[in-house]
Amino acid sequence: MTRRRLFGSLCTLVFLVNLARVVFAPLVEPLQAAFTTTNATIGLTVTLAWLGSALPRIPTGYLLTRVPRHYVVGATGLVLAAASAFIAAADTVPEVMVGAFLMGIASGAYFIAANPLVSELFPRRVGTALGVHGMASQIGAAVASLLVSVALFVGDWRTTFHAIGLAALLSTVGFALMARRTQLPEAGTDDRDLLAAVRHQWRIVLAGVVVISASGFVWQGVFNFLDSYLRTRGFSGGDARLLLTGVFAAGVPAFAVTGWLADRVRIVPLLLSILAGFALCVFALTLPFGTVWVVAVALVMGYVIHSLFPAMDTYLLGSLPDRHRASAYAVYSGTMMLLQATGSWAVGLLTDAGFSFPLIYRSFAVGLAVILLALVVTYRAGRLPTGARA
Template sequence: MTRRQLFGSLCAMVFVVNLGRVVFAPLLDPLRAALTVDAAAVGLLASLVWVGSAVPRIPTGYLLTRVPRHYVVFATGATLTGATALASVAPGIRALQAAALLMGAAGGAYFIAANPLVSELFPSRVGAALGVHGTAAQLAAVGAPLFVTAVLARGRWPLTFRIMAAITAVATVLFTVVAWRTDLPAAGTEDRHLLVAVREQWRLILAGVVMLGATGFVWQGVFNFYPTYLAETKSLSESTARTALSVVFGAGVPAMALSGRLADRLDILRYILALLGGFVVVLLALTTVSGLAAVVAVSLVLGYVIHSLFPAMDTYLLGSLPDRHRASAYAAYSGTMMFVQAGGSYAVGFLRDARVPFDVIFRTFAGGLVVVLLALLVAHRLGRLPRGARE
């Protein structure tokens, strides 16, 4: 087997992994009705996926100093299969929240193992490879609302997770067979000391956490409640609102592919800061527009900007981290950043139960991001933002 075939199997894996992370967004309203729970409860359900995604990241980074990357990828696939099977038989919200936590944990561990592996498969084209890998993940996000709508038209919500369990099992077996037959890169064998990596690369790790942590917190709250927001505030039907969420994720498909290539070519810090500023502007625009055409147009731009940020951030770190620190430092960054952003959905749900209007919530969040962005711009101007890892 070739490295391209292994990369193809990783793209299949990331599709099912990301489907497990985003499938709850279009399911929040149906679950709230079926389980007779409030907005905070379903908001917590969505947040638990991302809390679960944060929890194993640093431990996985340590595990990767002892265990080959492809072993961990296999374990994440097996865990996700079991978690989705558990979700399909969950009798109530508590059991479903436990399953969501496990689904998130499987996804978090996957990205810590797989992203460094992808960067090592194609060391001269890190951004491009991460962009294609991210595009495969984004296709799952695009399809999630349509998938949920199709399943709910034929059955109840547990069928969603039964189907997911089956396709995850198939993707995991495919990856395992290909990995066994492929000559894997040896770069990761030098990464054996997590704390040493963190101590030497803490400036880059901190910069990444600040850049994506606050932005991710806002994005979690926005996209998990996007259909609800559009239905309540923009007077769209539930099915149209779910389709608009697909538009947001759909714009991420070309964004992932193009942004990875741009990250290989542009001044990476300026590019990231421009994307952060663009996200604030488009989020504010979302709270002011009305009418289907305007909402769809803003959704397209919003999806493109935010999804361009993810491969750019991964390229910023993985493209500059040396072999001996790559997985460990990336795990420390990713795990800390995910904890920061994980509460976004719960925060929005809590504020909505307190009857705070969606537009007020999103404008306040945008104001907070302006403060973060100004601080980053000042640090960049003063030369305090690291341009890459310490060799």
Template sequence: MVFLVNFARVVFAPLLEPLKAAFGVGDATVGLVATMVWLGSALPRIPTGYLLTRVPRHHVVLGTGVVLTSAAAFTALADSIPMLGAGAFLMGASSGAYFIAANPLVSELYPDRVGRALGIHGTASQLAAVAAPLFVGVVLATTGWRSVLGLLAVVAALTTVVFVVVARRSNLPEAGAADRDLWTAFRRQWPIILSGVAIIGATGFVWNGLFNFYPTYLRAEGLAPGTANLMLTVTFAAGVPAFWLTGRLADRLPHVPLMLAILAAFIACLLAVTAARSVVAFVAVSIVLGYVVHSIFPALDTYLLDSLPDENRASAYALYSGIMMVFQAAGSSVVGALTDAGFAFDEVFRTFALGLLAILAVLVVLHHVNRLPTEAATSLEEGTG
């Protein structure tokens, strides 16, 4: 299931150029469509957190499969940009609700090795990002963009049925049974929630804008369309070992220093992208970039889910995830608007790198003076810092 919901989020990156041609629009418009996917992934997260205080986690996961199936079929039939945007939003919504329900469930299934379990779960998710450009390329060579989404709807329907069968035969954990108050979770855990948002919000915004326009950017740098799409695949493929290995590292290393080191490495990679000028250079930087940026997700999820107590875990995670995803979602539309306004991709990405560098400096100072929490509040604390 995680493979499909992430596929639904990333499939629009290799579809942006075909959608521009099909609907006769520019970068800003298709960038907005891509933003709708991520906005859809952002907005249901806090409501899903509230829903999880009333409904078992696996029931919510089942519901996301139904939503994804319907949304993909709807989007495949889109005959206008508003309809396409609405479908993209719903596809994103299925993924947002899924991760809020499934990530706490995974951490509760394997409480003694949270980082490893989340790493494996994230690896399956990342395989979808690797497969998306290849799958889209094959389908576009034979039919059209509508077939991509139609096939997604069919597979999502079949997978949802399989999930129902497996869930009925499994003994699921009850660790989150006491998690029944979203507001209490926020009052108790707001320091670690906001710390997570500070670390990932701007980073996700930049990454969202970069990867959705990565093939377009590389074409502007002189690479052939096929090579540009391959570079996106390379970047996503490098994320597979990142989830696997960093999930294990997150079980062994101090959480905050690990995340800040990854953020510093991402800034360096972003600058390296704008400095690359040959195919070999783009291959090298795409591999390193893909590994680095995808390392931050298992590191941050482990930071939160490994330390949040049972009675706050899903609610606090939903609040963190919903807030940070709002920041991430706008990345594509902002990049599209800036390039349509005449700014070069290199200018945009270098400016983003400088902004991230300023944020990193603030976070390092806060960590040095012990103002970034290293763990969640306990069940007996009220989260004052």
């Protein structure tokens, strides 16, 4: 029972750290209006949040070879609270960028410490546990636009960050109290050599990086500018934010369902099928059909892309041995985040250079299709790992 309560407090924290990463998407237009800046500048701000989420992942993996997981999780909550307070007081774009970067650091370190902890709390139901944990994370993403709308109604963009900071502080205190009462798993005590873990598991780490960095780069560029793209398709600001909420809400059941499914089917074909579905959705979003088409494709895309994350975590954390789990996962996660984090900045630069959203997104979809074809050929040749080395 105490493990379930600790898991509940982790779900509360992951709700907040993911909210902090995605909250900048519905704030693109308000921040542009507040600071009178360009798409490229706001795109860079969003990128810094995700870059901040990428940079601490490998160092956190090394830290976990020396420090218990729950200590690191608690520290990330405190960093999130402090970063939220800092950005709420920002008066310039560079200050907003610093705050976004710090919020990203909190989220990146959290996932490296918490995901292995979740898999070790429930070793016989790794996919299901990661799916529920991811579902809590996705709820944070789903309500981001609604919270921004409420914040703009009762105050301004700063109100959002005041609320996140206070909630993060209270949730961290609650997690610390539950961790003291719980007998924590000892599965990670043998994970003491990060480089050895990577040398032993480089094949599955590389496979994960290729799949997630490519799809994540595209997803970053799509969802962070979805509000702006929808306005070019005739949507009002309110309707665009509502659909963005729907896109993230569609991902809520995707985590639970795919996490459950990943415990029961062959994982590599599942991953490749999801990647194919996402590429098709990105291309379909650009087709010149009406409002109903755009809404339907966006919602399906939200479900499909968020199915990829629990499937990939199960692929890695469900097969990595105890002595390699956190270290190998940290290197995978840090590498793929660095590669995907520039997606928003790339789209901002391309749109400022005069390229249209449909042309950019169709090019992204074609690139994903090429990568998918290469992965399928590698899998059929028996060269794509189906699990970690024992």
